[in-house]
Amino acid sequence: MDDPEAGTASSPVTAAELTEPPRIELRRLPALAAGAVRLARTAAPREFLLVAVLQALGGLGLVLPILGGRELLSRMLDTGSGTGQADVLWQAAVVLGLLGLIGLATAVAAARDDVLSELINRYAMGRILDVACTVDLEEFERPEFHNRLERASMSARIRPHQLTQGLGALSGALMGTAGVALALAAIEPLLVPATLLAGVPLWLAGLRSGQVLFDALFRLTPAERERSYLLELLTDRRSAKEVRAFGLGGYLRGRWERRTDERLAEIRRTARRRLRITLVARFVSGIALAAVLVPLVAYAARGGMPLADAGAAATAVLLLASRLRTAAAGTDQLFEAAPFVQDLREFLKERERPPALAAPAPAGFRRLTVEGLTFTYPSADRPALRGVDLEIGTGQVIALVGENGSGKTTLAKLLSHLYRPQGGRISYDGVDVAGADPDELRGSIAVLFQDFQRYLLPAADNVAMGRWERIDDQGAIEEAAAAAGADGFLDALPRGYRTLLGPEFAGGVDLSGGQWQRIALARAFFRDAPFVILDEPTATLDARAEYELFERLRTLLAGRTVLLISHRFSTVRTADHIYVLDGGRVAEHGTHDDLMAAGGRYAELFALQAAGYLDTV
Numbered sequence: 001m002d003d004p005e006a007g008t009a010s011s012p013v014t015a016a017e018l019t020e021p022p023r024i025e026l027r028r029l030p031a032l033a034a035g036a037v038r039l040a041r042t043a044a045p046r047e048f049l050l051v052a053v054l055q056a057l058g059g060l061g062l063v064l065p066i067l068g069g070r071e072l073l074s075r076m077l078d079t080g081s082g083t084g085q086a087d088v089l090w091q092a093a094v095v096l097g098l099l100g101l102i103g104l105a106t107a108v109a110a111a112r113d114d115v116l117s118e119l120i121n122r123y124a125m126g127r128i129l130d131v132a133c134t135v136d137l138e139e140f141e142r143p144e145f146h147n148r149l150e151r152a153s154m155s156a157r158i159r160p161h162q163l164t165q166g167l168g169a170l171s172g173a174l175m176g177t178a179g180v181a182l183a184l185a186a187i188e189p190l191l192v193p194a195t196l197l198a199g200v201p202l203w204l205a206g207l208r209s210g211q212v213l214f215d216a217l218f219r220l221t222p223a224e225r226e227r228s229y230l231l232e233l234l235t236d237r238r239s240a241k242e243v244r245a246f247g248l249g250g251y252l253r254g255r256w257e258r259r260t261d262e263r264l265a266e267i268r269r270t271a272r273r274r275l276r277i278t279l280v281a282r283f284v285s286g287i288a289l290a291a292v293l294v295p296l297v298a299y300a301a302r303g304g305m306p307l308a309d310a311g312a313a314a315t316a317v318l319l320l321a322s323r324l325r326t327a328a329a330g331t332d333q334l335f336e337a338a339p340f341v342q343d344l345r346e347f348l349k350e351r352e353r354p355p356a357l358a359a360p361a362p363a364g365f366r367r368l369t370v371e372g373l374t375f376t377y378p379s380a381d382r383p384a385l386r387g388v389d390l391e392i393g394t395g396q397v398i399a400l401v402g403e404n405g406s407g408k409t410t411l412a413k414l415l416s417h418l419y420r421p422q423g424g425r426i427s428y429d430g431v432d433v434a435g436a437d438p439d440e441l442r443g444s445i446a447v448l449f450q451d452f453q454r455y456l457l458p459a460a461d462n463v464a465m466g467r468w469e470r471i472d473d474q475g476a477i478e479e480a481a482a483a484a485g486a487d488g489f490l491d492a493l494p495r496g497y498r499t500l501l502g503p504e505f506a507g508g509v510d511l512s513g514g515q516w517q518r519i520a521l522a523r524a525f526f527r528d529a530p531f532v533i534l535d536e537p538t539a540t541l542d543a544r545a546e547y548e549l550f551e552r553l554r555t556l557l558a559g560r561t562v563l564l565i566s567h568r569f570s571t572v573r574t575a576d577h578i579y580v581l582d583g584g585r586v587a588e589h590g591t592h593d594d595l596m597a598a599g600g601r602y603a604e605l606f607a608l609q610a611a612g613y614l615d616t617v
């Protein structure tokens, strides 16, 4: 596909560089306008051409009355005969007909413009999704990335289209301006540049006013995101029950109202600033116009030129000034959209790693080795993992245990290649996989997260999301569901596997927490990967289901390598090897018997849990 951003990229602007609103530079305007036109042309080639041609025809509507009218008038004054009058009538009919056609073109252009706007929005949003789906997961931990994503999404809705609209309006207005300027030049050439000067304050004001609006919306972005988040809390089904149970409606609503008031106050301040800029510009422009008209009238009054000529010149000056104001309306749109489009383009440059640099990933391993693995979350001041060493042999079941916050899930995320290690290495059979394509590496891994996703899609699709390429393999879907113990309740659903899950959509049904977890487990089985990572896979399962699952786990996942994270020591004791994490480090490791004999942290936690069960008996 033709890439409208091609050839424009400099080094990507990093998140840190964009904490202040970028300045719009006049010299970048032509490139921005060209970029927006390319974007519009790529997004909607036919619509763009049609609207551009129709808008240009509409622009003729500004010139035609002047040129046609003048010609018509001189013909009327010249003709005395009947034939001449017929000519004039015929010519008048042509001018009127053309004006009618131009009116039609303008109306059609406006209607097609709505479609063009949607198409540009869809294309720009597609480009934003390209970035959102490919950036490192780590980016989602950075508030600045979310601010930029929010701004880009808001800008994509209207700004590229606004920029092309501004260009269209400007080119139409410039045609009109040129027509009047020619007429004025015929009377008195000096008056043309003098009148054009009156337009300069209007253009400068448009530039400043556009930047003021962008600065305000840029600074409002974090608060705007908070407002959206509060709105979601107040309107989403998942939060609705807790909001009611804790009586949070009024409190959260109050927070939303305060943020909204702050936004309104900022919008009011910005509107006042922009109005001041416009009024000052119009005043200065008016003075500049008076500086042209007053000497003209005075000169004519002193007899320097015939009064009729002076009257015609003054009329042309006023007409030119009015065309300049129309042109300024176009530049206002252009300047208002430009900083947003510039910001959007910077975001779109934020493409992830160039795929060509990634080495082919090994399909699996016989031995996975982790050495000195270190990782700190972008928003954290302490590492979540510090120098972790670990070894996993193919076909083994390895367990990770440790208290809350000890780093188990973080290690699982690094082993699934969702984050890149900041120190240390992960090797497959002695080869560091840091340079390999993470997408490819993830292709041979199935992960079941603690906070797995509940897709509001048909039940079968929920399982098939594990390997969407095989979404039509109903047999394999049912097999995976049976392995996870989900077949019973899925068969009993109103439309079986085709039942929509989630009651938010018509015909959808909800499941219990444990049933959702079995579906997530089925998804991991359906992925059919050689390395399976299960983070608390039975947290919401009943005791019998959990027991049965672990009894069958070795059979179900025979030949696969399993990394199991669990707080339930009864389930991890059968693992081939157990790693105990503490404060981001491996505190100890070994088999259940080794660790019990060592009498360390594992033995202590195991005894604590066992005592809890005994107390309740």
Ligand SMILES: Nc1ncnc2c1ncn2[C@@H]1O[C@H](COP(=O)(O)OP(=O)(O)OP(=O)(O)O)[C@@H](O)[C@H]1O
Pocket (backbone or CB within 6 Å): 141, 377, 378, 379, 380, 383, 384, 402, 403, 404, 405, 406, 407, 408, 409, 410, 411, 450
């Ligand atoms: N996205 C994040 N941003 C910042 N810090 C994080 C993030 N996720 C986890 N942490 C921190 O990293 C540390 C390790 O967290 P991790 O989720 O790996 O622990 P865990 O052992 O899986 O805990 P649990 O048993 O509660 O699931 C904790 O101190 C946690 O606060």
